[in-house]
Amino acid sequence: MIVELSVALSIGAGLFAVGLYGALSQTNLVMIMMGIELILAAALVNLVAFWRYLHPDAMSGQMFVLIVMTVMAVEMAVGFAIAIARFRSRGSVEMEEARELKG
Amino acid sequence: MTGSVAELFFLAFFGLAAIWFGIVVFRTHSMVRSALALLFSQTAIGAMFLVMQAEFLGVLQIMMMATEMSVMALFMVMFMMDPGGMGAMDMSHQKRLSLRAGGVGLLAALAVSWLPDWGPAAINIPSAARQTELLGIELLGRSMFIFESAGLTILTSMIAATMVAIAPRKSGVTHDC
Amino acid sequence: MLGANQGMMSGLRRLIANAMARDLCGFVVPGPDVARAHGLDFAGAGLHLAATPRHANVLVVVGPLPVGLLDAATVAYAQMPRPRAILALGANLIDPLPPADATGPLTQDGLVGALAQLRRVLATEAFSSEVSDFDAPVLQTRIEYTCPMHPEVLSDEPGNCPKCGMTLLPKETSAGGHSGHQPKESTPVHPPPATAEAPAQDTCPMHPEVLSDEPGNCPKCGMTLLPKETSAGGHSGHQPKESTPAAVHAAHNHTVHATAEAPAQYTCPMHPEVLSDEPGKCPKCGMFLVPVEEKAVDHSGHAGHEGHTGGEVIDGIEPHFMSMVDLTRNMPASADGLKMEWIEVPFGPFFPGLAGGLGLSLTLDGDAVAETQVQGAVNEAITAKGMSPAEFIDHFANLSPLSPVASRQLACLALENAAGIAVDNKTATARTATVERERIASHLGWLVNLATQTGLVWMERRAAALQLSVQAASRDQILANAGSLRMFLHRLNKTPLLRTKLASNGRITQGVSLLGPVARAQGLALDARTDDAVYEALGFEVLTQDGGDALARLYQRCDEIGQSLELIARAKGLAVAQIESLDGVSGTGKAVVETPRGAAHLTVELDGGTLANAMYQLPCAAHMELLGDMIKDQEIGDALVAIGSLDLSPWGLPA
Amino acid sequence: MNIVIILLTLAMGVYFIAIVEGWAVHGRISLSRPALSALALFGRESLLVRTPDRLFFEAGPILLLVVGLLAMAVIPLAPGLIITDLATGALFLNAALAYVLVALIMAGWGPNGGYAMIGGWRFLGQFIAYAMLIVMPITAVAMRAESLSTTVIVTSQAQLWNVFYQPIGFVLFVLAAMALAWLPPLDLPNAPGDLAGGFEAEYTGVRLAVLRLARMVIILAMAGAIVTFYLGGWLGPWLPGWLWSIIKMLIVTTAMLTTGRLVPRVREANLLAAGWKLGIPLALANIFLVGVIALVVDI
Structure with missing residues (x-):
């Protein structure tokens, strides 16, 4: 039983829950992206915690963190591009008004 | 053992700070505050990495998020109806569903993190300098392909994002739809 | 104290x-x-x-x-x-x-x-230990309460909006007590702050000041800048100028609700032939049906205000949802096609680098200029009737504090013409040389402003020192100074990056009659000095540039400084124009003088030794009209440099 | 003890910067004026604007100061004379400096004023132009030293200073450092001629004093970074190491404070274009060259 690991994982769980709530409940695309960022951050916490408390010798754990950070950056870039394009064409980034994206 | 207690304390402290800032993100009405709360949440996570002796990752996280979230703040101001939060506008929907989903997710993740026996904790952590070195060897050795793919992905997404975002040529298309 | x-x-x-x-x-x-x-x-x-x-x-x-x-x-x-x-x-x-x-x-x-x-x-x-608050009528504000969603709701008391139940927010209006909203006079929405330290400070936020917690727009909630939409039914075309301080989304809610109440029709975005009275999915592709927009708008007329808090639910849209599409629909789009909120920021009348007294109000889209308003003249017109000539000359010279000598010259010439006095050649030349001296000083003063705007500290200091040394100097002193003046101009031309900063900035597209250095930088040989016999005797020739941008105006003014130095060298002395008295003379006289900013005209009527009437035209009035088009869509820094390059003097212009 | 010495150096350096800046702006050297100005600022009222975002308004200057001090923490003045010798010092410096942006956005947003807000967001644009030019030259420096630790970076220059080893990186880094410390001609966020003080425009009294102090600390930290990464840190003959560090830092600050005022302020769009179209390719070329040299030559 490693208390630190469980604490770190619980914090990851908390971040995940907050992020999930945000991603589902917000109406604005940018706010939804914030929720997704939080979910990814939760993943980061878990990865680092596993690396630290279980396999500190295996650097692939840290490398995975780097990849997730890249994914976060990509998500931002793509998300903002969509936001700009949508705002340009429709004047809104509210998801309520983007129902054709839901289909 | 004192080291472990201190580690536990700081882990919990920064972790709770991260969660609290994460909650602030969705509770404040001011969009700049929202983006900066997310920044501080991410910074607290970076501090957690430092506590967990992943120095390179921690510093990297702290550095990257400053830029990312500042850009986020700019977009929030651009794309929200009420970026100052003066109108105290409600910008959420399907609240109950979201709360339930979040709650279920929380419980499941908590159960997974506390129920199993994770085995003994690792004792020997490489020093920060050694870690950086090992990480470099990992990145440019065994994981080079993945690393390069990530690099290419980010390059592609940069270009694609720019393409999508720049103004379309005016060809009789009105923007008033 | x-x-x-x-x-x-x-x-x-x-x-x-x-x-x-x-x-x-x-x-x-x-x-x-x-x-x-x-x-x-x-x-x-x-x-x-x-x-x-x-x-x-x-x-x-x-x-x-x-x-x-x-x-x-x-x-x-x-x-x-x-x-x-x-x-x-x-x-x-x-x-x-x-x-x-x-x-x-x-x-x-x-x-x-x-x-x-x-x-x-x-x-x-x-x-x-005893400090009293400073107060003045111009600083007074009054707190009104308004609904962020329904700007038409105004109340003197805090409370809830009768239409939507939201808490009313305070906003400031001037004590003048008009309830019509002028953007200049209110700052919206945050609750009044608890002033932190020291004696309560009247930081009046409401005036065209160099400070910026000012008028009418909360840059945070930016809502102030939204177009005012007046009625529930039709979007009445936006009027950004008249936007009210509190957020204005009067119309959009109604439209959304209208879609619910009216028997709207739903259609598939992919299959327009699919029409249904009920929301749901498309039988062909399974996509969500969307309401047909025109129908909704048709019915919005009778949507009314009732049922604002009611529970009508549209598929996929929650009640109370504020549509951003409707909000942004009539907003002006910037050059890049994005409809952003604009803020209105005052520049001047005391803005560093702009002519003192020149009040501008720029509506900024990001940091590009979207609209320009010039606040116009700073001083009242003089009523010449009944003044003695000497009095009139003083008043007329004070009218334009940036070029008093040229104004004095103009007044004297006009009066002499009216009285039929001829001035001997030597005095006329000496007077002319004084005007040329002022031209050098004025152009140097313009260079100081340019330096302030571009952050060239050495140039600011040097030009200011030269201006002060030339302004009241004798002919010999000026000629002794000519070397350092030329060296300064030479160094100015060598300044790296200044050329790229100014080139193709501030081009004039409008067909307005230009005057002075601005016209000559455009390639137009317009100069009142060409018709002047005194100048002809001094060997004056018009200099022009053909760039028509801020850089050409810089070169033009530098060249003119050199030219004026030569003219002063050729003239044998300096004398300020003056007239003792014109007892009992009647008549009408006209004169024109090329001031540093362009030709100024004056017509005086003398009646028995006092003035009966004076009509004048100072050079900058026409240039003021250039501003709007010239700086549209420019970045602020460039826009201010472009404004500066015209060398506007707001003094003595018709209101 | 280290901390005391470094803080003393910092205080002296800041005072020196104030004198040099007074000279650059007003054209005369006055030894007492900075002290008088600071005292006067403490005596003045610290106004709160009418409707601020109070949290950001207060936090902006303080965060800026903290960031400057954190950046100073990894600058070595002599072997062992450093507050924390992190294994990832170069990256840490970078991370700390990224928060200059955050502080400026806060300070710009907080006062609820047009000039301030434009100034704050302008700095974001400026950041996007210069950020890569901070990171990439540091990468090349770290490649040569084979470490991110600032002390190792200094000792790696024992044979040849990096300014000669990678001159392209040096020029880019100095320009980026000037942009980071918003020194003229890159003083877009507080441009006196366009924005009448920009993000500073609403600050008065003690808050303004903190803001200006923080800015000077940042200038000094950037000078320290330039000295550490490119000018061989404490390395030098005859004099003790810490003196060399200080002398070099003062020379670099003087150069940074004075030379930029000879050119007009750069427009943001041009800065972005230069940063991305010219700066980044050059920085990549620099990394490539350093890599090749490091493999081929043994210095």
């Missing part, structure tokens, strides 16, 4: 007060350019200048100010942190400002003396 800070004069405070007395930082109204034209050298007197009143502790009032500028100066004073002092040079009536702490005549000696006086006052009275 009225502007003292709260606190007893204890030991530490005494030290601080002494430090303050030695570290004076001034904010000059109407502007350093006017002060320099009067021969004031602040750097020489040991007074640093601040770009904003917030960073200053001395308000320097230079010369008598017209009423409009005094009000603006009062606001600037209110924005200065205490302890603050007023230094009035050659200005007696500065109401509504509090009485000056130090006064002096409008000369360099007067400035030095007044500063010494001020230092003594500051060192002893910077802190006071």
Whole structure:
């Protein structure tokens, strides 16, 4: 039983829950992206915690963190591009008004 | 053992700070505050990495998020109806569903993190300098392909994002739809 | 001292007060350019200048100010942190400002003396245990409450909106007590703050000031800038100028609700032939059906206000949802196609780098200029009737403090023409040389402003020193100075990056009649001096540039400085135009003089030795109209440089 | 003890910067004026604007100061004379400096004023132009030193200073450092001629004093970074190491404070274009060259 690991994982769980709530409940695309960022951050916490408390010798754990950070950056870039394009064409980034994206 | 207690304390402290800032993100009405709360949440996570002796990752996280979230703040101001939060506008929907989903997710993740026996904790952590070195060897050795793919992905997404975002040529298309 | 800070004069405070007395930082109204034209050298007197009143502790009032500028100066004073002092040079009536702490005549000696006086006052009275608030009618505000969603709801009491139940938010209006909303006079929405330290400060946010917590727009909630939509049914075309301070989404809710109440039809975005009265999915592709928009708008007329809090639910859209599409529909789009909120920011009348007194209000889209408003003339027209000629000449010269000599020359010429007096050639040449001297000084003053705008500190200092040395110098002194002047111009031309900064900035597209250096930089050989026999005798030829941008205007003015130096060298002396008296003369006379900013015209009617009428036309009026088109979509820095390149003088223009 | 010495150096350096800046702006050297100005600022009222975002308004200047001090923490003045010798010092410096942006956005947003807000967001644009030019030259420096630790970076220059080893990186880094410390001609966020003080425009009294102090600390930290990464840190003959560090830092600050004022302020769009179209390719070329040299030559 490693208390630190469980604490770190619980914090990851908390971040995940907050992020999930945000991603589902917000109406604005940018706010939804914030929720997704939080979910990814939760993943980061878990990865680092596993690396630290279980396999500190295996650097692939840290490398995975780097990849997730890249994914976060990509998500931002793509998300903002969509936001700009949508705002340009429709004047809104509210998801309520983007129902054709839901289909 | 004192080291472990201190580690536990700081882990919990920064972790709770991260969660609290994460909650602030969705509770404040001011969009700049929202983006900066997310920044501080991410910074607290970076501090957690430092506590967990992943120095390179921690510093990297702290550095990257400053830029990312500042850009986020700019977009929030651009794309929200009420970026100052003066109108105290409600910008959420399907609240109950979201709360339930979040709650279920929380419980499941908590159960997974506390129920199993994770085995003994690792004792020997490489020093920060050694870690950086090992990480470099990992990145440019065994994981080079993945690393390069990530690099290419980010390059592609940069270009694609720019393409999508720049103004379309005016060809009789009105923007008033 | 009225502007003292709260606190007893204890030991530490005494030290601080002494430090303050030695570290004076001034904010000059109407502007350093006017002060320099009067021969004031602040750097020489040991007074640093601040770009904003917030960073200053001395308000320097230079010369008598017209009423409009005094009000603006009062606001600037209110924005200065205490302890603050007023230094009035050659200005007696500065109401509504509090009485000056130090006064002096409008000369360099007067400035030095007044500063010494001020230092003594500051060192002893910077802190006071009894501090009264400064108040003036121009600073008054009144709090009104309004609904962020329904701007038409206005109330003197806090409470809830009768339409949607939201809490009403306070906003400030001027005490003038008009309920029509003018953007200039209100700042919306945050609750009034608890002022932090020290005596409650009247930081009046409401005036075209160099400070920026100002008029009408909350840059945060930006909602102020939204177009005003008046009725529930039709979007009445946006009028950005008249937008009300509180957020204005009157219409959009109604439209959304209308879609619910009206028997709207739903269609598939992919299959337009699918029409249904019920929301749901498309039988062909399974996509969500969307309401047909025109139908909704048709019915919005009877949607009314009822049922605002009602529970009608559209598929996929929650009740109370505020549609951003409707909100942004009528917003003006910027050049890049994005519909962003605009903020209106005042630049001037005391903005560093712009001519003192020139009040501009720029509507900014991001940091590009979307719209420009010029606040126009700063002083009243003079009523010449009944003035004696000498009186008229003085008044007319004071009308344009940036080029008083040329104005004096113009007045004298016109009066002499009216009286039929002929001036001998030598005097005429000497007078002309004085006008040329002023041209050099004025162009150097313009270079100081350009340097301020572009951040070239060495150039600012050097040009200011040269201007002060040339302005009142004799012919020999000017000629002795000519070498350093030419060297300065040479170094200016060599400045790296200045060329790229100015090139193709401030091009004029409109067909407005141009005057002076601006016209000549455009390639038009327009110069009142060509028709002048005196100039012809001096061998004057018109110089032109053909760029038509800010760079060409810089080169043009540099060339003109050189040309004026030559003209002064050829003339044998300097003399300021003057007329003793014209007893009992009647007649009409006209004259035109090429001032540093272009040709100025004056027609006077004399009746028995006093003036019956005077009609004048000063050069900058036409150029004022250029601003809007010239700086549209420019980045602020460039826009300000472009405005500066016209060398506008707001003084003496028709309102 | 280290901390005391470094803080003393910092205080002296800041005072020196104030004197040099007074000279650059007002054209005369006054030894007492900075002290008087600072005292006077403490005596002045610290106004709160009418409707601020109070949290950001207060936090902006303080965060800026903290960031400057954190950046100073990894600058070595001599072997062992450093507050924390992190294994990832170069990256840490970078991370700390990224928060200059955050502080400026806060300070710009907080006062609820047009000039301030434009100034704050302008700095974001400026950041996007210069950020890569901070990171990439540091990468090349770290490649040569084979470490991110600032002390190792200094010792790696024992044979040849990096300014000669990678001159392209040096020029880019100095320009980026000037942009980071918003020194003229890159003083877009507080441009006196366009924005009348920009994000500073609403600050008065003590808050303004903190803001200006923080800015000077940042200038000093950037000078320290330039000295550490490119000018061989404490390395030098005859004099003790810490003196060399200080002398070099003062020379670099003087150069940074004075030379930029000879050119007009750069427009943001041009800065972005230069940063991305010219700066980044050059920085990549620099990394490539350093890599090749490091493999081929043994210095």
